[in-house]
Amino acid sequence: MLRRTFLSLALASLAGPTQAGRHKVVTILGDSITAGLGLPTALAFPAQLQVLLRRKDPTLTVRAAGVSGDTTAGGLARLDFSVQSDTTLCILALGGNDLLQGLDPKITATNLAAMVSRLKQRRIGILLTGLRPPAEIGAGYARDVARVYSDLAKRQHLPFYPDLMAGVGPALRQGDGLHPTAQGARVIAAGLAPLVLKTAGS
Numbered sequence: 001m002l003r004r005t006f007l008s009l010a011l012a013s014l015a016g017p018t019q020a021g022r023h024k025v026v027t028i029l030g031d032s033i034t035a036g037l038g039l040p041t042a043l044a045f046p047a048q049l050q051v052l053l054r055r056k057d058p059t060l061t062v063r064a065a066g067v068s069g070d071t072t073a074g075g076l077a078r079l080d081f082s083v084q085s086d087t088t089l090c091i092l093a094l095g096g097n098d099l100l101q102g103l104d105p106k107i108t109a110t111n112l113a114a115m116v117s118r119l120k121q122r123r124i125g126i127l128l129t130g131l132r133p134p135a136e137i138g139a140g141y142a143r144d145v146a147r148v149y150s151d152l153a154k155r156q157h158l159p160f161y162p163d164l165m166a167g168v169g170p171a172l173r174q175g176d177g178l179h180p181t182a183q184g185a186r187v188i189a190a191g192l193a194p195l196v197l198k199t200a201g202s
Contacts (some may be wrong), residue, residue: 032069045188057200095149099133
């Protein structure tokens, strides 16, 4: 997969200033879905999520820290750079490329756990998003991958969104069958928004 970087770290400008002293940043640490591969930045799911969040809480700003092709190892390596110190809540949205590369789920689990540990040390809130692999890749492997997320969420007592692509069927995906269209990105944003508002303390 081509490695295209879309670090959209200035989405605050989309919705104007927030109230002084109440500014809250939601950073999404992710891969090409977060980066908005194939979409204008304004139509990628982080930007659409910000629009929805600001309707309920004008103090929230979404930062998209997405790198196309990134694995959980890549996310761990850049976590301290990509998740800035003013982050209130970090949405961990990684692992799809681990799956595409057929990596051992134990590697994914180790990397995600390390990210959670580091974020907790920095006193940054965490919302974990999972994925639901297709059974066609092998029922056992699919089950093991899915359990990485649910087990981590349970063990670390994390707010958990089980499937980032929930509701994004084939008609809402681009020609590659993997990445959401603008409408699909809207579905992702709408699904996440209530849990983000709850977790960010809005």
